[in-house]
Amino acid sequence: MTDAYPVIVVGASLGGLDALSRIANRLQPDFPAPIVAVLHTGSQDPRRIADRLGSRTTLRVTCAQDGERLVPGTIYLSIPNHRLTILPPGTFRLTPTTAINGATADALFLSAARTFGDRVIGVVLSGAGADGTAGMAAVHAAGGIGIVQRPDEAESNGMPISAIQGDHPDYTASIEKIAELLQTLVQEGSARVGPAALPREDLLKADTGRAQAAAVLKLPTDLGV
Numbered sequence: 001m002t003d004a005y006p007v008i009v010v011g012a013s014l015g016g017l018d019a020l021s022r023i024a025n026r027l028q029p030d031f032p033a034p035i036v037a038v039l040h041t042g043s044q045d046p047r048r049i050a051d052r053l054g055s056r057t058t059l060r061v062t063c064a065q066d067g068e069r070l071v072p073g074t075i076y077l078s079i080p081n082h083r084l085t086i087l088p089p090g091t092f093r094l095t096p097t098t099a100i101n102g103a104t105a106d107a108l109f110l111s112a113a114r115t116f117g118d119r120v121i122g123v124v125l126s127g128a129g130a131d132g133t134a135g136m137a138a139v140h141a142a143g144g145i146g147i148v149q150r151p152d153e154a155e156s157n158g159m160p161i162s163a164i165q166g167d168h169p170d171y172t173a174s175i176e177k178i179a180e181l182l183q184t185l186v187q188e189g190s191a192r193v194g195p196a197a198l199p200r201e202d203l204l205k206a207d208t209g210r211a212q213a214a215a216v217l218k219l220p221t222d223l224g225v
Contacts, residue, residue: 007090017052105135126154147169148164
C-alpha cells in the first residue's frame with residue numbers, strides 16, 4: 001500500500017452495486033488508489049458480484065481476504081456475514097458477524113479513518129437505512145473527504161439522505177460527477193486538495209460540520225474495530 005494516494009471506502013445497499021459499477025466504469029485504467037466497498041447484498045455469491053463488477057471496469061476487482069494488504073488500482077468487496085475493517089499499516093480484517101447487514105459500512109469507514117487519517121475518501125451510495133452516516137462522521141473527524149450520491153438519482157435514497165442529514169458531506173453529486181471527483185482527488189495525490197482544484201459543475205457544496213463530528217473517533221464503539 002503506497003502512501004502517495006488516498007484510500008477510498010464505499011458504503012451501499014439496494015441499488016449500490018449498479019451505482020458502484022457506473023463509477024468504476026468511468027475510472028481510468030491507471031487509477032492508482034485502492035477502493036474498498038461494503039455492499040449489502042444479502043446471501044449473494046460475492047465472487048459472482050465481483051465478476052459482474054469486473055466486467056464493467058478495467059480495474060482489478062476481488063473479494064477482500066483476511067490479512068491481505070491493500071494494493072492500489074484494485075476494488076475490494078466485502079463478503080456476506082463478515083465485518084470488513086482495515087488495520088495498520090493497511091491490511092484487512094474479516095470478522096464473522098451474525099448481524100444482517102448491520103453497521104458494516106460504519107465499521108469500515110471508522111477503521112479506515114483510524115488507519116489512514118486525512119487520506120480517506122468516504123463515499124455513500126444508494127441504499128436503505130443509515131449505515132455509513134456514523135462512519136462518514138469519523139472520516140470527517142480524521143480530516144478526510146465525504147462524498148454522497150444525490151438522493152434524487154439513487155434507487156434507494158435512505159443511506160444518502162441519512163449521510164447528508166447526519167454529517168453534512170463535502171459533496172453531494174451525481175454518479176458521473178463522483179467518478180470525475182475521485183479521479184481528480186487521486187491525481188492530486190491527497191484527499192485534502194483545495195476546493196478550487198475540484199470539478200465544480202453540478203456539484204452541490206455542503207458545510208462539513210467537522211466540529212460536531214470531532215468526538216466520533218474518541219467515543220466507545222460497538223463496531224468491532
